[in-house]
Amino acid sequence: MKIPTSLMHKPVIVSENYERVDGRSANHSDAKGLSLGLTQWNDREKVDVSAQVWRYTEEKGAGQSEELPLHRVLDLTLLVCRSMLHFRESYRYQDLYDPENPVVDRIGLQGDAMTVAVCTENDNIKEDIKRFNQALSDNDELMGERLRALSRILKDMGY
Template sequence: MKMPTAPSHKPVIVSENYERVDGRLARNTDAKSLSLGLAERNADRGAADLLAKVWGYEGDTLSEQSVELPLHRVLDLSILICRSLAHFRDAYRYEHLYDPQKPILDRIGLQGDAMTVAVCTGNDSIHDDIKLFSQALSDDDEMLSERLRVLSKILKDMGY
């Protein structure tokens, strides 16, 4: 199913098979996909706010889920963010910041399956949106890096 673009969210990086790794709810969940993307309200002006979104079904249509998230989904979004940041460190090597022939960036093993991390090729304006997304990551690098360093330290202190 094509990942929709909502009035508030233009997906760039997606995990469209999330229902297979959604914690205790895996294979029986309302959360079908995760995405990282742009706030559409700003994307057209050349400035972008970065957003994360959990997608579920309303009938046969993918739709936005509630703001409340189980803790494992917060961690799964963190995994998606970190894997995306790793991709964009070397994305300059590609004309479109990714290889259109290989849009899957990674498969991350979770609970006997794997969460797919991919560029959202179903987004009709992906070539423009991925550039805005990359620029926004660059613009927010200091803020994101500070938080990642804090998270890394806490995880190390906890023995992870």
């Protein structure tokens, strides 16, 4: 499924093959993709980054609000962390990514891999990726505090 780019959520980083690695629902999931993008409530003054789970069911269509199974929360965490790692080194690219190879990574899960890529379907990706990167930078302290807490807890759990 191609993640929509014409809605209020402006995707910048996407996993469009998510249904193949979605926990026990892998290969028959209604969760078709994950994305990180600019928030739907943003304006030119305040830019924030949000996550979206893109679902499709014949009854209700896309964009539903949902309770998230815990594995999906962790998959979103993987997407956030891998995206943040990408943006630490993105200054090397004129457009903050390689347009010839927009795939950032493939994270192995359940015998397949969750693709992490820049959303080249977004017509405003050059502007949106810069705003996304700036929002990550503006929230670095806030995110860093949470990532350090997560790291400590994962170490305590033996991971």
